[in-house]
Amino acid sequence: MTAATQRKEEALARAAQGDRSAFEAIVREHQAMVFAMAYHFLHDGARAEDVAQEVFLRLYQNLRSIKSPVHLMFWLRRVTSRCCIDAVRKDPPDRQVSWEESLEPAQAAGTADPLLSRRLRRLVASLPENSRMVVILRYQEELDLAEIAEILAIPINTVKSRLQRSLAILREKLAALLEINAHETS
Amino acid sequence: MRPLDDELRSALRRAEPPAGFVERIMARLATQPAPRARWAQVIQSFFRMPKLRWAAVGAVTCLLLVVGFVQYRQRQRAQGEMAKEQLKQALHIASSQLNLARKRVQVLDRRSPES
Numbered sequence: 001m002t003a004a005t006q007r008k009e010e011a012l013a014r015a016a017q018g019d020r021s022a023f024e025a026i027v028r029e030h031q032a033m034v035f036a037m038a039y040h041f042l043h044d045g046a047r048a049e050d051v052a053q054e055v056f057l058r059l060y061q062n063l064r065s066i067k068s069p070v071h072l073m074f075w076l077r078r079v080t081s082r083c084c085i086d087a088v089r090k091d092p093p094d095r096q097v098s099w100e101e102s103l104e105p106a107q108a109a110g111t112a113d114p115l116l117s118r119r120l121r122r123l124v125a126s127l128p129e130n131s132r133m134v135v136i137l138r139y140q141e142e143l144d145l146a147e148i149a150e151i152l153a154i155p156i157n158t159v160k161s162r163l164q165r166s167l168a169i170l171r172e173k174l175a176a177l178l179e180i181n182a183h184e185t186s
Numbered sequence: 187m188r189p190l191d192d193e194l195r196s197a198l199r200r201a202e203p204p205a206g207f208v209e210r211i212m213a214r215l216a217t218q219p220a221p222r223a224r225w226a227q228v229i230q231s232f233f234r235m236p237k238l239r240w241a242a243v244g245a246v247t248c249l250l251l252v253v254g255f256v257q258y259r260q261r262q263r264a265q266g267e268m269a270k271e272q273l274k275q276a277l278h279i280a281s282s283q284l285n286l287a288r289k290r291v292q293v294l295d296r297r298s299p300e301s
Binding site: 023032 | 190191193194195196197198199200201202203204207208210211212214215218
């Protein structure tokens, strides 16, 4: 066992015994993962924060059932997925995203085209709910198909077909967008 | 343009929540009751301690032995009572048969001097 893993296990044990500073450390460590999953799913910063808060409050109530840091990651991904899907079903986004809501959270600088990234995020957010979460777990969390199947509690073949269908939709929509852009600029 | 997989990885990178996120969660936690252990978890944590586990196993074994012994004695007593009742009934039947026989002998005795 590495020192980092041991430190995480100790923090988990202390948090389960009611140590709030240990719980705070756990939240700080996993906040980017949980918030980004919710944000990419809902494409709405305020709702994503609500969902992320809900996930961590549930974690606090269930700390004693978390067996290890690996189990914690699995638990957070599963509960975030469920909370996101519940949030959309409870309150479907039937309105245009406002200018304020469209302000995007800070992300680490990458080599990609920021405009293209923003468009892709919007396209991902327009996918059907079940397929959207598969894409987020595959590309944000870089999980393999078996891990995604376990988190979403669905067969691996379903994950595979949803991912293939989603990529086909994204390719098609992206090509159409780029074509429109090319026409506008020419 | 890079392959779609790479573009998606870049677009869907993890993102930090707005400033003050952790503080808002901790503030909400302060208004919530401390998590309570469920019964199953309490029992599980009890059995995680080896000494207590063996003590519990011993206590349960003793209890089972005592219950078994008491039930054995009760069954034996019930069988004894049943045998006693059967013996009483048999004696009662035998006594009534003897009485009958004695009465017949007496009747025969009374008739014999006349003949």
